[in-house]
Amino acid sequence: MSIADIKSPLPGVFYRKPSPESPPFKDDGDAVKPDDVIGLVEVMKSFHEVRAGIAGVGIRFVVEDTDAVMAGQTLAEVQA
Amino acid sequence: MNIRSVLIANRGEIAVRIVRAAKALGLRTVQVHSQADTDSLAVKLADAAVEIGPPPAKKSYLNIDAILAAAKAANVDAVHPGYGFLAENADFADAVTAAGMTFVGPSGDAIRLLGDKVMARAVAVKAGVPTVPGSDGRVADLAEAVAIASDIGFPVMVKAAAGGGGRGIRIAHDADEFARLFPQASAEAAAAFGDGGLYLEKVIERARHIEVQILGDGENFVHCFERECSLQRRRQKVWEEAPAIGLPDDVRSRLCESSVALARQVGYSSAGTVEYLYDDATQDFYFIEVNTRIQVEHPVTEMVSGIDLVQAMLRIAGGEKLSLRQDDIRIHGHAIECRINAEDPYKNFMPWPGRIGQLRVPEGEGIRFDTMLFEGYQVPPFYDSLLGKLIVHGADRADCLARLQGALKELVITGIATTIPLHAALASDPSVGEGRTHTRFLEPWLETDFAALKRAREDA
Incomplete structure (x- = not known):
């Protein structure tokens, strides 16, 4: 197994939860499928879903909820 | 000061x-x-x-x-x-x-009062401002609801008291449909929101959005006439005008005077805007809400009235009394504002942050561009997409539209996608030219007329 990065497709603010009161889309250690939503990126007040894009286990987020992110920045790593 | x-x-x-x-x-x-x-x-x-x-x-x-x-x-x-x-x-x-x-701005108490939809409606009623006909609050049962609905006239909107953002709304076109729909809507509201409470509101089928600019110093209150903001996408204004298109003078007087009455009712101090729905068919206007701040589209009022609203706000805040009297305020010509956003109108308005390459701003009589842009500026992804506002003034609406078409051709922003092509298409659209627009005009127009322009562009 190797480590794969899940990158942000857009610049903006990264959210790990669908709303402030909700639990996160994924917790550290969760398994993911390619179509799983792992977070949202807010760009100019519009929200875009970020999908894992890869199947893997043991997801580990490397940015915090509500952090500013650049396009192409790594959001999380998974063992794939 | x-x-x-x-x-x-x-x-x-x-x-x-x-x-x-x-x-x-x-x-x-x-x-x-x-x-x-x-x-x-x-x-x-x-x-x-x-x-x-x-x-x-x-x-x-x-x-x-x-x-x-x-x-x-x-x-x-x-x-x-x-x-x-x-x-x-x-x-x-x-x-x-x-x-x-x-x-x-106004006091915290005024913001609180006017920011609450129910309380603001009550203030409007007290000031004699017309509100959208409906049940004042929840209706108890079907019998009461039928009586109120017949009173308002069909079509009638049945709204879930606990709903919001367009959810929990049903429209009944006649009494039979209403009697069938009402219990159903109540059961659905109970299931969806845990509250089966319903209220009723008149449906205004071809509504226009018209709003009145007010100024107050706590003792004296004036209006600076109205703006029309009927061109909206997803409830966001896209294009604004002053004055409202083809509004009869007697309606204009009643509309503007009702806003002053509302300002007086709360002892308003600062600049504010009273928003209305206007029914073209009946020439009735209905209060929606008060915005207790300067608005994005304030420049169209400035262009036709000659009043600097932001300076007026600062002077009032600085304790100066309003020097303007109602008779001093007059409208000259017509103004239109186009909101230039960092969005790609050809790609479903995808947001487009990035670095500005070339920036060429039109100049000339009656042309104003309010912006934060400069060449090399990096538009950040963190905030709304508004880059600037192109405001054009003309002797009348036709003159204003002709000038706007020219100004939109001269406005050049490279490096990112913008909504300039959308505005260019609107400025030369026959329906817009004739003022045949309303709040539900733009979205269908984007699907038909603008989509056709997009296809033609792709073929070229």
């Missing part, structure tokens, strides 16, 4: 607008900014700048403690909130006042 300095608690084009207005009045300007806005035009133009936090608005422009700390450190007399962010936050207004500074 008893203020000599002002902190601008906002960003973008409105921060630039406020800095310039304040400087014109001889005030010292202090611009707050997030880490993403260090190189912004407002920061460059202001006399001083204070960083208040990281890029996300929650951590900077919505951070009351950070803004108050900046205001105290900069030793300013007043705080201008602009629009959006904290502009209609009553607690922020109170906190500014409690810290010994002047909030450039």
